[in-house]
Amino acid sequence: MKKETWKKVAAIGAAAVLCLSLFACGSSKSDDQAKKDTEEKKPTAQDFTTKDGKYKITADSDWSEPDTYSNDESTLEIEIAGGLTSISIIDQSKSGLGYDLKGFSKEVTGYITGSTDVFSDVQIESTKEFTCGSYKTIENVVLVTEKTTEMKMVICHLSIETDSDYVQFIVMSTESNKDKVISYAEGIGATLTAL
Numbered sequence: 001m002k003k004e005t006w007k008k009v010a011a012i013g014a015a016a017v018l019c020l021s022l023f024a025c026g027s028s029k030s031d032d033q034a035k036k037d038t039e040e041k042k043p044t045a046q047d048f049t050t051k052d053g054k055y056k057i058t059a060d061s062d063w064s065e066p067d068t069y070s071n072d073e074s075t076l077e078i079e080i081a082g083g084l085t086s087i088s089i090i091d092q093s094k095s096g097l098g099y100d101l102k103g104f105s106k107e108v109t110g111y112i113t114g115s116t117d118v119f120s121d122v123q124i125e126s127t128k129e130f131t132c133g134s135y136k137t138i139e140n141v142v143l144v145t146e147k148t149t150e151m152k153m154v155i156c157h158l159s160i161e162t163d164s165d166y167v168q169f170i171v172m173s174t175e176s177n178k179d180k181v182i183s184y185a186e187g188i189g190a191t192l193t194a195l
Contacts, residue, residue, distance in 0.1 A: 049195070050075035050089055055167065057089070058191040085173035085181065087188065091165045104166045105138040105159035112142050112155060119144040119153075133190040136161045141182060143175060154178045156185035162194055 043060035050056070052075050063078045069088075070077065076089040099107060113122045125141045132139075142155045151174060158169035169192065171185040 048076055048078055050091065052091070054091060054165070054195060055089065055162075056191075056193050056195055057087075057188055059087075059188050063087075085171070085177060085184065087184065088168070088170045088172075089192075090168040090170070091162075092168075093165055094161075095164070097166070099166070101136055101138060101159060101161045101166065104161075105140065105157075108159060108168055109140045109142065109157055112140075112144070112157065118147060120147050121145040121152075132158060132160060132186060133192055135167075135192065137189070139182075139185065141178070143178075154181050156181045158185055158189050160189065160192060162192075164194075167192065 043062050045058050046061055046063075047056050047058050048063070048065060054075070057076070057078075059078060063080050065076070065078050066083065070086070071088055071090070073090050074088045075091055077086060079086040097104065109124065112119070113124065115122075121144065123143045125143050127138065127140050129136070129138050131137065138159045140157045140159075142157060144153050144155060145151070146153055153172060154175045154177065156171045158167075160167040160169055169185060169189045171181045171188075173181050
């Protein structure tokens with residue numbers, strides 16, 4: 001090859017290397033920007049405290065506390081997706097109840113299964129005992145049909161034993177969200193902390 005041809009090949013090669021370098025820098029910036037965008041969209045954790053100040057839970061910022069509670073016994077209610085999925089917490093002192101955790105769980109789950117004025121087609125799908133966070137817990141997954149709307153719902157009811165209380169941790173949504181409901185119950189339930 002002639003000397004001038006080599007110069008042209010070298011110039012083209014140098015231009016190609018320069019273009020690839022600029023492309024790589026541009027790609028890197030795009031990757032950095034994409035990562036930043038993803039991090040900005042990632043929900044942040046926030047604490048919610050029960051009205052009686054005895055417990056708190058941590059959930060991501062997609063959850064919010066409604067202006068009014070649907071259950072006047074709840075010491076905390078939070079919701080996501082415009083209320084489609086909700087969590088209620090009801091705590092009761094163990095003192096004087098005369099129940100162990102299994103008895104308490106059976107009693108309160110009986111309220112759900114016995115609510116024939118509200119629910120039909122009630123079925124306890126599963127029950128398990130485990131440690132949720134640092135507390136002994138019994139989980140009941142209950143499938144129901146809401147009578148007035150005929151909407152199929154899932155209720156994941158955790159009976160949690162703390163030092164002084166039995167805490168009902170109730171997550172409810174449409175049956176199509178069953179896996180999420182169980183995940184919310186076990187995940188957010190594990191953050192339950194006595195204050």
